[in-house]
């Protein structure tokens with residue numbers, strides 16, 4: 506049995522710390538002799554919490570510092586929300602473990618109204634996700650979408666201060682932080698297709714560190730990994746991330762995977778959707794196939810307009 510130490514690089518937000526502690530507990534449970542420590546660090550994304558993410562450099566703001574720590578051997582693994590992890594990794598690093606997915610749905614959170622359908626005309630809804638905005642406005646063009654960023658606690662505090670009639674957050678983050686009782690109603694997958702990887706936690710480490718790979722193996726959840734692989738392949742083919750109006754969601758049906766994808770115009774009114782089924786062993790090809798179906802409908806023009814506004818890509 507190994508008596509080595511594993512150092513986990515983590516952001517300092519409550520959700521990041523929860524996820525790191527979760528991985529630490531699971532590792533210690535799987536390997537009683539293992540010593541697991543946390544290495545908390547501040548990411549550039551955390552320092553810039555007040556500006557729209559898409560305008561301050563796009564993808565990966567939250568993971569770069571963690572990756573540097575791995576490359577400089579100041580930490581051994583980094584724990585990420587899969588929805589925030591860029592598609593490509595620096596040379597020498599890779600994603601070697603995906604843990605079991607939590608509830609992947611978006612959550613409607615309000616102190617006044619029971620659900621999206623109960624919101625009066627013209628209500629103010631807080632979200633900074635173009636994906637959520639596009640889907641909300643397609644169903645309810647009357648709603649006023651207002652900018653909302655910050656970590657989960659900050660967002661809830663802004664709702665409680667009366668700045669919004671309702672806000673939309675990932676159910677998984679609320680559940681993990683013990684705020685499950687703040688979920689007024691979970692929004693169905695059909696009404697708000699999640700972001701690729703939403704609800705899943707992944708672990709990045711050095712590609713050559715086979716000892717670590719072996720220690721991580723008991724935490725890997727094969728079903729989740731297939732689903733997230735299909736979703737990430739779709740995102741990658743559309744050059745997307747968490748800051749673009751792309752949604753995708755895969756479920757397993759026996760040997761098969763069913764992948765749904767969606768690209769929306771953030772101003773509402775136009776929502777492209779596509780879906781396909783494929784073998785689990787061809788999850789990546791399935792993601793590319795559904796992405797191609799979306800591109801054939803004109804997704805490229807929508808995304809180009811969004812990237813153009815964000816000043817990159």
Ligand SMILES: NCc1[nH]cc(CCC(=O)O)c1CC(=O)O
Pocket residue numbers: 586587588589673674675676677678702703704705706747
């Ligand atoms: N973009 C921030 C982020 N990254 C992961 C989660 C939630 C947890 C998860 O999806 O695993 C959240 C908060 C949210 O979208 O409400």
